[in-house]
Amino acid sequence: MLGNLEIRVGDVPVPIGHNRQKSVLVALLTEVGRVVSVDRLIDRVWGEHPPARARSVLRTYLANLRRALTSTGIVITWRDTGYQVTVDPDRVDVHRFRRLLTRARGSDDPRRALALTDEALGLWRGEPLAELDTPWAQSAREHLYRERDAARADRIDWALECGRHGELLPELTTRAAEDPLDERLAGQLMLALYRAGRPAEALEHYQHVRQRLAEELGTDPGPAVQQLHQRILTADRTLTLPGTDPAPEQTTGRVPPPRQLPAAPAPFVGRHEELDGLDAALDASGQAATVVISALAGAGGIGKTWLALHWAHRHTDRFPDGQLFVDLRGFSPEGEPMNPAVAVRGFLDALGVDPGRIPVDLDAQAALYRSLVAGKRMLVVLDNAATADQVAPLLPGTSTGTVLITGRTTLALLIDRHGARHLQLGILTHDEAHTLLARRIGDRRVAAEPVAARELVDLCGRYPLALSIMSRYVSTRPHVPLAEFAAELRELGVDMFDNDDPAVSLPAVLSWSLRGLTDEQRTAFALLGIAPGPDIDLPAAASLTGLPVARTRKVLRALEEHSLLERHPHDRYSMHDLIRAYATTTAHDDLPQPVRRAALDRVVDFYLHTAHTADHHLYPHRGTIQLDPPAVGAHPHPLPDHATALAWMDTHHAHLLAAQHTAAAHCRHQPVWHFAWLLGAFHQTRGHRHDDLAVWQAGLDAAAHLPDPAARIRAHRFLGRTYIGLGQHDEAIGHLRQALVLAEHHHDSSQRALTHHALARAWGQRGDDRQALNHARQALDDCRGLDQPAWEADALNTVGWYSARLGDYDTARDHCQAALILHRRHRHTHGEAYSLDSLGFIDHRTGHHHQAIRHYNQALSLRRTFGHTYEVVDSLDALGHPHAALGDHAQARAVWREALDLYRQQGRDTDAERVQRQLDDLDKPTGAGQADA
Incomplete structure (x- = not known):
């Protein structure tokens, strides 16, 4: 609880849900054995902004927590006025921390006290009560920080008693520089210096503290520090630990041991x-x-x-x-x-x-x-x-x-x-980087602009030199808001860290790393800076550089050994953002434009042609597109089967989006449209709705430059489909109507059929099932004149679905069963799942709930098998209704809870709220589970 909450049974962590659910447990664990009222819990978890029906949400969270904590020995119980958590206090960091300190302060043995305090301080792992952001949590956090500071001060006293003054000196020196008015700290540093044989420095530090106190507070040091100063002046032997000599001097004629270390850096954090x-x-x-x-x-x-x-x-x-x-x-x-x-x-x-x-x-x-x-x-x-x-x-x-x-x-x-x-060594953690910034520019300045401070840390990439340079800018301009520095850093990027003095210029410091590289390695370094995507794997890097795979591996290894590149599992390589920004600058400054363009053409074609292979495995029944041969030196990755193709698309999704963007920047209109086509079906499968909108908007722009009118028709149609998924019905119908007009103008019956099919979905989503059915029937009529059995099966199912929505269940069942037969005959598993889903809906509406469950489960199994995550949740949602209708509330609750989690993960908030209402209705004494899908 002093950092991120984690519950374990043995060495196995227990999953206890999302952050807000953790917050409920944290709020209870701060008062083990005490009853916490519902109102106090709500205040602690949500503060001034509780959700609607906060008590109901709180009950749900507590029920989930009780289940998750069953095997942990942590018990949450309802008492007359609130909830009580029962657990051994030593299992809760904050209580163990306090108990250890109480034992330390009650001990007569400084070594024992020191060990107990180290154990207590070792429990700190990041920010206290990190799951909570309420006023109560902020107050509790500040109190815990004060307790920690007091423990650290006590620890230094005990460590000094144990003779560990040499070990303490770097820490004391740094802390005294950060807080020169802390008299207790000043006394501890003076004593450590004296015992380390440096009495002159101890006396000098006293004078420094005395001067600062007089200038800033108009006062002298307190009696304790004054007394210590006098004892050092008189070389009081009681200051010296038994068996030590406070100030040994080198005898004449002997060479003193070398002490060549430069001054200790301050401040130091983390690592x-x-x-x-x-x-x-x-x-x-x-x-x-x-x-x-x-x-x-x-x-x-x-x-x-x-x-x-x-x-x-x-x-x-x-x-x-x-x-x-x-x-x-x-x-x-x-x-x-x-x-x-x-x-x-x-x-x-x-x-x-x-x-x-x-x-x-x-x-x-x-x-x-x-x-x-x-x-x-x-x-x-x-x-x-x-x-x-x-x-x-x-x-x-x-x-x-x-x-x-x-x-x-x-x-x-x-x-x-x-x-x-x-x-x-890598970059600092977020907490370490934030602490470094605060120590360099002052806690007050960071506290005054916390959002801008966090942005500065992020823009500096948690890179120590970048943070130091930025801290220098900020600290020497005390009246300029942090937000202005953040805006300047966003605009200038790595140039913000440049300086005429190369020792404090990040680009200059990084440039020295290139001296030991060969020309081939320097070129690869620069090209990696402009490669599309957040990182790169070995096959893509080989196409980018135009080198054989074995040669590319050696080049990447050399860059890795020079700390310019990080290797990750599965032959993936990445650069820190600032190093990559420098590599990008190097590419534009040092490489001719034709060299950069050829490299980007190769890597774009690598992604395009590999995605084309993946699309063939994932969606073999949809239309194919013809690609131009890849650029010379591009070697697409072979993908042998469906599972490998799906895994590759998941892994390289960000690279494919970036590759389309790169192609657009170079006016390669055909690849831009091809990327949209190849990503579209994958986006629908995985639920990447906003990404789908972006790629098809780029695809529509590219289609305007292509001679084939079908490219524009498809772009409008797929944009319409994407807007349907986003719930933007007017935009969807607008694009689909444009697609239909173009299809009819160019006498393209296949595009007309597919557009009618999409319009059926659009009108259905808008709530006009009659209009949807009309378009579905037109789509079916067009498909029957084409040699496209998968399209015909889809149209049959769509007619069946909207017939069912309108209550014509006999027509609906006939069409959906015909669609299922056709899908299975041609092994079109995606369409098969849709037909099974439709039949489940028809069965549920006509009271055949057991048959509905069977059909829904078959659809769910297919969708799980083939990774159709966006549609899995819809099957789960639908499956709960026949279970509820049969009175099997436990099973209905199980599938709806899974659906609720998936809807939330996919950002489908409206669906999530509806499923939450369905779950709430199950707990009502009457009318449970009667709502239809």
Whole structure:
């Protein structure tokens, strides 16, 4: 509950429904064992905007929760005045958090108190009560944040008592910079500095705090901090933990251990998984037979050095013999990476070697370096490495040392030969990115414009360097609203992050990654930026680049190893949005227009011809279209069967939409129309109504440039069909009438038949079943003159359906049974399901409810088998009515609940509301389940 609510039985998570349903459980769990009234629950879950019939909705949610929680030991009970949840409080994070802190504060052992507090703070997972956005939740959240802050402050006191001052210093330094007026925090930092042998810095920090308090509040530090200051001035021995020396000085004539780490970056947020990985490697160093090497890899500006220095400063006490640091300039504006000989020489100087004793040969220098650090507990940070060869001479030879490397490439040789642990850095989480922005520009500014702040985080892509650059813009212009920066960033894109200083310019930082690429790899990188769709798979990438598949794989692997590309399962590759924006700029700046155009023609034809193959498997009974041969170098993907075709279309739906858009941008009118045709039936099957509208609007625009009048007729007809699905009847009938006029003008009987069929649906949706039946009969008359048995069967079924709607059940049954026979004869499963659905409706209306159930179940089975998800829910909706008519309310409730969930998922709100009313009617004592479909 401190973060996202999750209930588990053993290791298995229990699904407890959508967010609003979770909110009801959260509101109860905050008061385990207490009765929460209905009004208080409604207020907590919905605040000032409860839904209509809130009590009924609440009862439904609670009933669903009781079922979901049956095996968990969590029990929700109705009492006289409200609901009570019963569960062991230790299973609820917020109660366990408080109980652990109570035990910690009651303990006399600081180590025990520290362990309990760490356990309590470890329960935090994101935003408290994240499922709720009501005034009550906001107040509870603020209270929990205050409890957490108090726990963190107590934890620092206990950690200091345990002698962990060295570990605390990076955190205390960062927090003190963020909140310079917190006197308790100031005292904790002063004590940690003193115990770390840095009394001068402790006294300097006191003066800094005293000055800030005087300037901003007109007051002096409190008695506790003043007393600590005086004790440090007098070197009070009681400040020193037993067995430690607060300020050891180096004896004259000895070279002090090197302390080369640059200042710890501030602020630092997140990266918990990576920090844990580095900690685990360090903890395992005692068992390692060789030096422990961790290699942080990631794109430029992703925060590798930021993480490395934060971790290094956090563990300086683990390396008493010193810390070495060098920027190897593998990717920097200076151009050439640092020669390893220069780095080794720098390390020898830091270790106090007399210049006259340093050999000339690099191998000899590296050997001397390894001799000097042998057996010592030292940390070596090699930042911004380009290659394994650059790093190898700088590796210690014994297991007591630890090496931390950052770079943009996967250092394969180090992994294979030296067992280096590879950690790949990605972008920050939403919470981490939001926290980073708030710490850089101030919590108040973020709180004043939360929507604009969230948009800035999203537009920066949660990319650390982009967030830092944007934070600099914002913080140096305190009077400009965040919304203005967000608008500017939307307009300028990656150019917003450019700067004359290349060290703080995201495009410049990214450009350094291209230096190590071949011409072929740089071209592929640029082309991937302009490829249609959110990502790309290997076959599509091969067509885009015009390279053989094996060669393409090698190129993609090289880009991946340079942290410019991410590989996902099933040979899919993606770029971060900002890297892709830079790749797009590179394509337009560096590649000639004919090269870009040829690549896009190849990849568009890849998607078009593969979709054509998929369409043949999915809808073998509808008309076919002839495509031009694909562009040279495009290699469509083979799809062997229906299941593979459906999976490919689902996976690549976004790419097909983008490919149509790309074709339209290049005025390739025939492919634009072909994409509309190939996507239309799939959209109807999967319920992508708004996408269908968009592709057919583009198809209609393209048809105006094509010589075949049937293209315009079909475009108007399919637009009409799409508007029917969207419930926009006037627009639907308008387009269908245009299609009919064009079909009659061009004497196209097949298009006339199909248009009449669509008009039947349009008038039926509008509620005029008589007009619908007239068009259905005209469609049937036209179809009988064509050699199209599937069309004739569809028309028969449509006549039967509207006859049934008008009460002529004998005519309806005759036509629908004839349609079913014809569909089955020609193995037209899609039409077969429609005919079975119609027969189920007729049976239900004529009182043959068992027969109706049989027909509906057959239709449902076919639609599930062939992935017709949009129509599955309609069959479920219809199936509930004969069950209800037979008094089988349990079965009716089961299918309607499934239908309700699917309608909501598909955004069909009107249908969802109707099914909810049907479910509510089942609970009434009379008249249950009598409404017809």
